[in-house]
Amino acid sequence: MAAAAALPMLEQLSQRVIRILGCNPGAHRLQGTNTYLVGTGKRRILVDTGDSGIPQYISQLKSALEQFSVSLQEIVITHWHPDHVGGVDDICHAFGQKYAVSKIKRLSVPDVPLQETDYTFIKDQHTFHTEGATLKVHFNPGHTEDHFILHLLEDNIVFSGDTILGGTTTVVEDLHSYMKSLHDILNIGPSTIYPGHGHVIDNPGETVQGYINHRNMREQQILACLKANKDTAMEPMDIVKIVYVGVAENLHLSAANNVNQHLLKLQRDKKVESSDGVKWKISEKMDSSL
Template sequence: MATALPKLALVEQISQRVMRVLGCNPGGLRLQGTNTYLVGTGKRKILIDTGDPEIPEYTQLLKTVLDSHNASVQEIIITHFHVDHVGGVPSVCRDVLKTTSLPVSKMHRVEGPEFDLRDIKYSFVDHHHTFKTDGVTLRAHFNPGHSDDHMILYMEEENAVFSGDTILGGRTTTVENLSQYMKSLQDILDLKPAVIYPAHGAVINDPASTINYYITHRQEREKQITQFLTDRKTEAHAVMTIVKHIYVDVPEDLHKSAAKNVHQHLLKLKDEDIVECFDNKWKLREAS
């Protein structure tokens, strides 16, 4: 079984420049909840991610934090389109910031619609866009794989990375495109960050070993899938059948998400002519 997650404080000043405010939405893939971050050394902060829609506990918590520091939010940055990151934008703007004209920046989706912010407009940014506030310079890096629009933020002053959902603090993540995701892991490794601030889970103070574990973990999962099909090569198997055999250490309520990852591995193996698919069932490719 998966190990229990450590308790995180609702609000924590985790560095001179970074304050974490939990999204008050724990459970499942959200772990202890979405980590939203207030960044900057002055009164005007950048808010990274906003949690789920209409969570009054979060909006009140964020308002209390800003009021207690006599601070405001100059802009919001969204790491990707998933609802537990962008969903809180309308309520934060309405109930906390009292404005709908604040810049809400993210990268464009490659496919599919953006989350509807109603009367709030997105400010779409490109790879290497730079955000600045007092004491902080954030550089956006396109980092797809978990989602098609995913970005990370590199903070120059701390040699730190806000990793969004590419890397989590305490668990592995879900993947929408495995080939892109493996490259994105390497891209973060190449930045050689001293610390990673993930969108879920605890701060990661050993980035290199964590990223290498993520890479090794995916490689091991691929070996498990290939071995499962090798041992049962006379018939084809549904994705969920494979999940139930190789994700024995993962709670059953996460198997649906695990199935998405297995499917991504199978698509990669199909591109490499190792497996083939018949009626949504998979088996080793027969030798020519």
């Protein structure tokens, strides 16, 4: 596969959107976190902030604000991961401002506290307004429990956070929720997706449907594997060795984690069963229908 083209550190993507790379490249971050300035006026919304302790990002953000003669109105965080929320305190400290920081509240554990400002916890369908731009929140869990996307109404653009990435697939925390979130993006029907990592997605319908098709294909493979071995309860790694033919062994652990997410979803769908959460069998109902 050809290497992805390098993204500029700073790029105006449209009349209303400027992308600033988070200067934090990594295996799961591609060239880094995409952060976005949104609006057309003198004060704009910043979507996500990258990691903490990245002075290069603060320098890039300052350069962007100076180049376009604008300032920050507020900060919006798509989810709690440190490469999205981590830069909040550094930004507030660098600019000497206690910016409003909005996100959806985590339920399983408390949100990581901020030192320089406070969270404003918002709900699904919340709307942010700034000059030239209206951003509508759509709760979009699966990657994380608190994840949301933003719909830029004026241009029919979706900021997808980490639900959809530009150039790779994403890590999933809850596959059942994630699949619904993919369909929710399809239902919005955006013309373009600006992802949390990677390149701009100009064919969003095809891309999101591709994500769905891939997951559905893997689900059918797992069900077929369990049916073929219906007399033996199987662990995720047992399934990996049958389904992930040709995949390098050093990737088998990640594949097993992926299979486990599928099994948990299929359990909720009443298609598989497990007495201990470790070994799995196809449900009697599914066995008779396959």
